[in-house]
Amino acid sequence: MRSDGCGELRAKQISSNVQLCGWVDRCRDHGGVIFIDLRDQSGTIQITIDPERGKELFTTAESLKNETVLQIVGTIRARPKESINEKLSTGEIEVLATQITILNEVKSTLPFTVSIHDDEPVKEELRLRHRYLDLRRERMKQNLRLRHNTIKTARRFLEEEDFIEVETPVLTRSTPEGARDYLVPSRVCEGEWFALPQSPQLFKQLLMVGGLERYYQVARCFRDEDLRSDRQPEFTQLDLEMSFMSQEEIIELNEKLIAKIWKEVKGIELKLPFPNLSWQEAMDRYGTDRPDTRYGMELIAVNEIVKDMGFKVFSGAIASGGSVKCITVKNGNNSLSNVRIKPGGDVFTEAQKAGAGGLAFIRVRENNQIDTIGAIKDSLNNKQKQDLLEKTNAKEGDLILFGAGETEIVNKALDRIRQYLARELGLIPDSYDNKSWNFLWITDFPMFEVNDEEKRLEALHHPFCAPNNQDIGIKEEWQKNLPQARAKAYDLVLNGLEIGGGSLRIHNSELQKEVFQSIGLNSNEIEEKFGFLIEALEMGAPPHGGIAFGIDRIVMLLAGEESIRDTIAFPKTQQARCLMTQAPAVVSENQLNELHVANTCIEEE
């Protein structure tokens, strides 16, 4: 149907005949000569319609609406010198049309314009309802291409490293813990249900038991939880697993993979190896396990300095086992007024949203004089004051913000304020600046955390992570040592977002059973839910481990987008609905009967 792509034509093809196909980007009808910008995937070229070339041709051209699909036959010619368009890569030439075929018309007024020249914002609701039109626009076209390049690069890299891609089931069984499952009723097995996988976790481990040694998959995962700008009910992981690899070796390989992606997709050389922070250090210094290290304002514990103060908010917090931590806002005296950090102010409110009761502050004035509320000033002696200024490295003009109370809440509040202030004060470098890609490995996670509601242990990552050998000691002490053990787990954090995570897995069936018991499963439950895994581990399972990267998030960051919806061809809304197909939808009574399912939803008439 066509000889060339619109955007590929250049002056050296002048006087050759071409056939082009594409969409009408826009028309300029001068009454005599008519110009059509014809657009296809490769770009745009100007088609010129000369009235001398026939009435029929001219009449057709006059009637064209934007986004009409055309085939053009014509000849490439140079534009008059004064008409060269330098903004267009094909701007030196044009195609003199000898024939126009309308391949498809546009029958109604378009809900929004496709042309790149119309950069008016479009409501996301409309974009999603007519996603096919949105995909035709430059932004989404580029994002999907970038996504493809990311996945392509990963595939090439992993193939070079002797990984093979294996598909794992989408219809599988529901497993305890973790997110809510999407369920699929079985027609054949009455009353029983499949679950869609939250990740291929168990299957990839069993592939290792199967001796594949190096597996990867671009895997669709499903979690029936509430959505966010970086969470969709179905999302894509680049899933890897390998045998006979240490944590260091796995990390090294994956850094190379990430560096390769950044190099191929963005042309950016990342510096390897990535820095590494233990989970404990991350919590101490940033209050979160996914710190954004593009800016400072680290959290500083001042427990030792303030524990004996008369100011009960501080000393009391420590007496009851909590902490007092602070961040130093450089030049904060100028940038943050008292109105903003006192009750009702935006900064105070941020702290409150994270559960903090208040937000104490100290302003450093000339000659290290301090300016704060009376209760703090009165109870702070000179030595404490000096220690505090030294520890926080606060200088004249700086503002120190304090969190006091339960360590967990202090961390959460200061983390939140830190991120909020970084945005407010413009401390985050331009995302296209090479220095702004701050990768960071977080390691040595705790195996478990306490579920407050149910007063029991829960796996922090998942219950298949291997514990640190030194932490658990000999077999007889496993039960006693496991709750405090660290896991051989690692997350890759980029600019405050978790983009991947993994671990070495347990390959010893006894230890695996012990971990299951720690999270409250009894022998029967272990046998019922995970019998197949335990059995597999007893038949020669190799030491193995792996990682999974969130492709949607990685592409989002590479594309500079703020939502993963802009990296997914057909995403769902926050209500997990597809506005284009209107899924999910009601099905017939017959379909339900076949599946042995009854609808308990009360319909309103």
Added chain:
RNA sequence: GGGACCGUAGUUCAACUGGUUAGAGCACCGCCCUGUCACGGCGGAAGUUGCGGGUUCGAAUCCCGUCGGUCCCGCCA
């Protein structure tokens, strides 16, 4: 489950403190225009102000409910 913001012509926005005929750009339709490139000129059509209720002499505007979208908390091993 909870909090916040938003919803006006096909579309992007406007309409002051509640005030009488709800405006503008783009798109659309018609006429004119032979070198434009976000072409230009003249004219036209286009509205259940998401929906339902309330307050008021009077509601796009205030209140309640509801639907939809977005952001966030909870949740997401």
